[in-house]
Amino acid sequence: MSISKDEVRHVAKLARLELSEEEIEKFSNQLSQILEHAARVQELDLENLEPLTHAVDRRNVFRSDEVKECLSREEALSNAPEREGEFFKIPPIV
Amino acid sequence: MSLEKLLKEKGYEAVIGLEIHTELQTNSKMFCGCPARVFGLEPNTAVCPICLGLPGTLPVPNQKAVEWTVKIALALNCKINEFSQFHRKNYFYPDMPKNYQISQYDYPIGVNGYLEIETSKGQKRIRIHRVHLEEDTGKLVHVGRTGRISEAEYSLIDFNRAGVPLVEIVTEADIETPEEAKVFMQTLRSVLLTLEVSDCNMEEGSLRCDANVSIRPKGSTSFGTKTEIKNLNSFRALEKGLEYEIKRQLETVLSGKKVVQETRHWDDANKRTVTLRTKEEAHDYRYFPEPDMVPMEISTQIVEKIRSELPELPFEKKKRFIREYSIKEKDAGILVSDKEMAEFFEEAARLSNNPQAVANIILSELLYHLNESDVWFSDIRITPKHISDLVNLLESGKISSKIAKEVFAEAFKTGKNPEEIVRERGLEQISDDTMLESIIYEVLNENPQAVKDFKEGKKQAIGFLVGQVMKKTQGKANPQMVNEKILEILSNN
Numbered sequence: 363m364s365i366s367k368d369e370v371r372h373v374a375k376l377a378r379l380e381l382s383e384e385e386i387e388k389f390s391n392q393l394s395q396i397l398e399h400a401a402r403v404q405e406l407d408l409e410n411l412e413p414l415t416h417a418v419d420r421r422n423v424f425r426s427d428e429v430k431e432c433l434s435r436e437e438a439l440s441n442a443p444e445r446e447g448e449f450f451k452i453p454p455i456v
Numbered sequence: 457m458s459l460e461k462l463l464k465e466k467g468y469e470a471v472i473g474l475e476i477h478t479e480l481q482t483n484s485k486m487f488c489g490c491p492a493r494v495f496g497l498e499p500n501t502a503v504c505p506i507c508l509g510l511p512g513t514l515p516v517p518n519q520k521a522v523e524w525t526v527k528i529a530l531a532l533n534c535k536i537n538e539f540s541q542f543h544r545k546n547y548f549y550p551d552m553p554k555n556y557q558i559s560q561y562d563y564p565i566g567v568n569g570y571l572e573i574e575t576s577k578g579q580k581r582i583r584i585h586r587v588h589l590e591e592d593t594g595k596l597v598h599v600g601r602t603g604r605i606s607e608a609e610y611s612l613i614d615f616n617r618a619g620v621p622l623v624e625i626v627t628e629a630d631i632e633t634p635e636e637a638k639v640f641m642q643t644l645r646s647v648l649l650t651l652e653v654s655d656c657n658m659e660e661g662s663l664r665c666d667a668n669v670s671i672r673p674k675g676s677t678s679f680g681t682k683t684e685i686k687n688l689n690s691f692r693a694l695e696k697g698l699e700y701e702i703k704r705q706l707e708t709v710l711s712g713k714k715v716v717q718e719t720r721h722w723d724d725a726n727k728r729t730v731t732l733r734t735k736e737e738a739h740d741y742r743y744f745p746e747p748d749m750v751p752m753e754i755s756t757q758i759v760e761k762i763r764s765e766l767p768e769l770p771f772e773k774k775k776r777f778i779r780e781y782s783i784k785e786k787d788a789g790i791l792v793s794d795k796e797m798a799e800f801f802e803e804a805a806r807l808s809n810n811p812q813a814v815a816n817i818i819l820s821e822l823l824y825h826l827n828e829s830d831v832w833f834s835d836i837r838i839t840p841k842h843i844s845d846l847v848n849l850l851e852s853g854k855i856s857s858k859i860a861k862e863v864f865a866e867a868f869k870t871g872k873n874p875e876e877i878v879r880e881r882g883l884e885q886i887s888d889d890t891m892l893e894s895i896i897y898e899v900l901n902e903n904p905q906a907v908k909d910f911k912e913g914k915k916q917a918i919g920f921l922v923g924q925v926m927k928k929t930q931g932k933a934n935p936q937m938v939n940e941k942i943l944e945i946l947s948n949n
Contacts, residue, residue: 430489
């Protein structure tokens, strides 16, 4: 199981990471090793086991439909890198 | 040429699937305690660390939103997945502060359902692929010369809507015409309103619709390349947008070009669809199970409890109306398409011994006046009792159907009882024979030519004479009686 450099580029792009050619080479190797390890785990006979997606064996944790206090707008916007009036301000999208 | 004719002539058919989103009107948001009814609130005032995705916060699902989704899925005849869970849908569009939306992936709450619709061509079953629960996104305002995203200098975000419970309903590609798509949406809306889970206000965005559409040679079993159309946010936009897009695809194919798979935006002002510029690879969502929440187990007991509490749905109501009130199937279909209209009809029908006449008045006069004055049942002065009284006045022959229209208009405007209106304005039908005869003689004397024509065999001349009598009596005579009397008089002379 190996991860090609193109796949690394694709994943990096999806994650908005800028990688140098050296890094792509490096991560391609490292990611391949991780997947090889996962492939070894997959050799185990898990025929009759349900996939485990959560480490905690609990179900149905809900909250009741009640309104709680919100942040004030000033608090909400206080961490924003940029704001304009009542809004969060962001760079152009496309 | 109509689209239907055009497709037929060229040997093509359209294949349409809809993706509908409806905001649930719970008190609080999907995963936090912020209010869920945020329309019209000041920007960024219904937000908290959870829906802003601040580090270290944990979402907890709203039980009512989950139950309501089960309710919707059951009303759409879905199978409820006993095991269901939330997934993260990862993407980099900045309408969510977390860079992912909590949604559902391979274990949605409901699957494999259907909804029966009633089009001009009869009844049809549209299959439902899935019903799942997710959170709504924030709202973006693009600032620039045009307000379009592609020309924006920067954008502004209001996160109030982020985290509002949102149910996604996906149909199978069973829809064949823009009309069917529209009727499906209308039917679905009336189901959702009956369930009282959403106000389904399309203008305010609490009910939204995207469509997948492609065309293929008629009879083909494979699919053509599809486009996704966004912003179909009124019944009219849905119908017009699909018509436009199907025509566009047909023209593309007929000119030897290929339809490009893309997302298009319905431009309602210019009545066309345009390519929506998005970044490449945007659709690799890398779904994975939401680790911050444990899975849900929806037991048979819970499902059956919710099922037993379902209200009477429009389709069932229609069958009952036909059974209990012996009204025409088509009329019943229209009456149940709106909850308020169905209630209004039923109240009036119970008071009357002629429910079909009640239905006739509601579907002709009342709908006409509602459209004219742009109001709906909850805002009107005329009552179900008034309708049944009007039917009685008509049935007993006290007023003619022409006068009934006038009385209706007055009752609609003022909220006065029809009997009172008839009494006050002296609109009762002339039932006094001598009085009617003297008016008829007057008319015959004034119109010797018509009388002559009639005697010479022009039978249609009698219509003119009846009309003159009706005019003289200001519509208060019974036209059939007048007709008979004129015939009697003329054949005796």
